[in-house]
Amino acid sequence: MHPKNAFYAQSGGVTAVINASAAGVIETARAHPEAIGTVYAGANGILGALHEDLIDTAAESAETIRALRHTPAGAFGSARYKLKGLEENRAEYERLIEVFRAHDIGYFFYNGGGDSQDTAHKVSQLGEAMGYPVTCIGIPKTVDNDLPVTDTCPGFGSVAKYIAVATREAGLDVASMAQTSTRVFILETMGRHAGWIAAASALAREAQGDPPHVILLPEVPLDEQRFLERVKASVEGFGYCVVVVSEGVKNADGTFLSDQGTRDAFGHVQLGGVAPAIAALIKNTLGYKYHYAIADYLQRAARHIASATDVEQAYAVGQAAVEQALAGRNAIMPTIVRESDAPYRWHVGEVALAEVANVEARMPAEFIDASGFFVTDACLRYLRPLIAGEDYPPYRDGLPDYARLRGERVTPRLPDFRA
Template sequence: MKKNILYAQSGGVTAVINASACGVVETARRWPDVFGGVFAARDGIAGVLDEALYDLAGETAQAIAGLRHRPGGAFGSCRLDLDPYATHRHEYERVLEVFAAHDIGHFLYNGGGGSMLTATRLAQAAADMGYPLDVIGIPKTIDNDLYDTDTSPGFGSAAKYVAVSTREAACDVASMQATSTKVFILEVMGRNAGWLAAAGGLAERDAGELPLVLLFAERAFDAERFAAAVRERVEHAGYCVVVASEGMRDGQGEYLSVRQKSTVRGWTRLGGVAAQLAELVRMRLGYRTHWAVSDYLQRAARHIASQTDVEQAYAVGRAAVELARQGRSGVMVTLRRLTDEPYGWETGATDLQAIADRERGVPDEFISADGFGITPLARRYLRPLITGEAYPPFRDGVPEYPALRHTLRARRLPQYTPRSGDYYGTVA
């Protein structure tokens, strides 16, 4: 008996997450004898709890194809994970009630490590409650920190943005350093993993071409060594460009910059490292500085997306549907590297329990001996991931994204009311 597919997006979105959605919908539509309808949850798992499900049957092939070019989350995402099954069984009962009401037999969750934990818990709960459900994770994160996959879709495009922006900023600062700015600092995302900072090293084609200082989340920050590295580069080249992970910590393991802490969930919002470093440079070295935070721009920059990244994002969406067709569950789609030069890859699958809520940082062999750059091995790994251009269609000078109808299915259940202590309803 055919069952419906429900696709949902979770966590911080990327420039290519909708390419994965495109892969899901286009592939599912090729198997009408296997699958029923294809739905998308509004705002991830929050939309499932709310019974807010988009029916994609009315979306045109043109609109679905346009998802390849659209940044953000076309169906809405959320910063929300399901609480542990042992203490919050009612959340899972609600999810499965929604699934039963809409004949959902396949749940495809597109997200990062935390989202894979939710997917794992849901697969276990469905098995415990005897509900027939295939749960398949689709990888996504600009942090590139998911386990057991060569890379995470979304990272390649964010890395390309960081590399290009760093190279362009270096040209700007080089032209002004005689009478103006000598140090430019770019803060990039990466709470516990410095992959995007590493991508800043791709701004130079060969090591030593530019006066760069990279600061990794994996290395404890040492103000004296940092100031010495900046001084050496300025004295040699006249200027310096710094790319810093937002999640840098000091020698005691504390984040250098914390904007906000949640007393509800223990969640920490980072930000402000660039400004802090700029003040350090000004006070210790007396150099004029400028700084910027790439923030949402690095993950939304579809106009400079990596062709490799777009292709891989689509491929993991397609592979998820193929796994569902095979009756697989409790797995996440992965990317396997076959060769470096030329770059070759294929999709695979790994056990959700093995990778859920785990983080993979930049390995030591990718970080230069002085701790402020990347090694040839890192370049060999990173370069294929940012290769190729995949420009979106433009109209009147700006990208054009086909509109979706976003038709919600009629509700069949009472409105859901979160209980005291639930994650849902307490964190936006």
């Protein structure tokens, strides 16, 4: 029986280490030519399958694929594109199976968050129903760290490291000028419903009085009066205040502070600009001079300061996805299973896609302190190993030297797709 080809796609917001997962998939598949033929990558994620725009990874050298491990963003292109339910949008799912059949693809590796795991699960079901079974393995990825079951999500450790470093460095800057200049600095992080990224800023604190002084989490509705009292106490006690705020912070009535009134392709409320809203509240009430920064894409693209733990785990889940597929597993996602905090030990496990599809994991209550403005020691014990170690990319002429793909396309065999 001849080896089936594989399809790999990246989905949703990219990370500093998603390409490490891609390297894990491709290098492991290349080590098993008797079972897997060519790995095709979707140009711009799942859109590459819908429009039969496939990248032939066999045209990339071993050196280039190896370099993906230290290259940020989505090397093959990603997309915020959610396939709807099978009943309401069966045509798109059938198109995926048609493309897979046309290119002799028997393996589907989908690298993304909860929505992506849902798609992989549905494809596994439909392939069986259409008489063309496809082995579907989800690969976890999200900076938000909000996938259930897995101890952590590849991509989170590096953004957590970036935010912790940024908080410490900006804190030193503000402290040095607070007497005559800025008294309050606000750093806005990603995190729609889960405050993991903002919480990671707590790792910057080494001693009482160090920043961050206030962390605003989506899990805790904002009490403006208590918040302003906390800011004032920090300025009066330490001379300045550093606030880290998650983009998903909500008012007491449950509405987002930074709701822009629009939705993205996944149906999520578009957020952005909570830092200036918090800054205006402080200025108008307390009168302090402030500065704010919105980390935005910088936090998830910062491969130059990636966590070594994160890089290793991202590669491991890509590798495990192929190994699990070859072992006959289907409709599952590899997970990170924590064995101990210190020393930090972990191994790769698995979970059924049905258990993680469209499910968000928020910070547990025991990770948020009684004030609601900081995290507990239990949270810090959880976070510390995830940012551990450095895995610097190679540098050339003073800048990181990242992989560049040839991106050779596969000749289409089907008519153009019209949804």
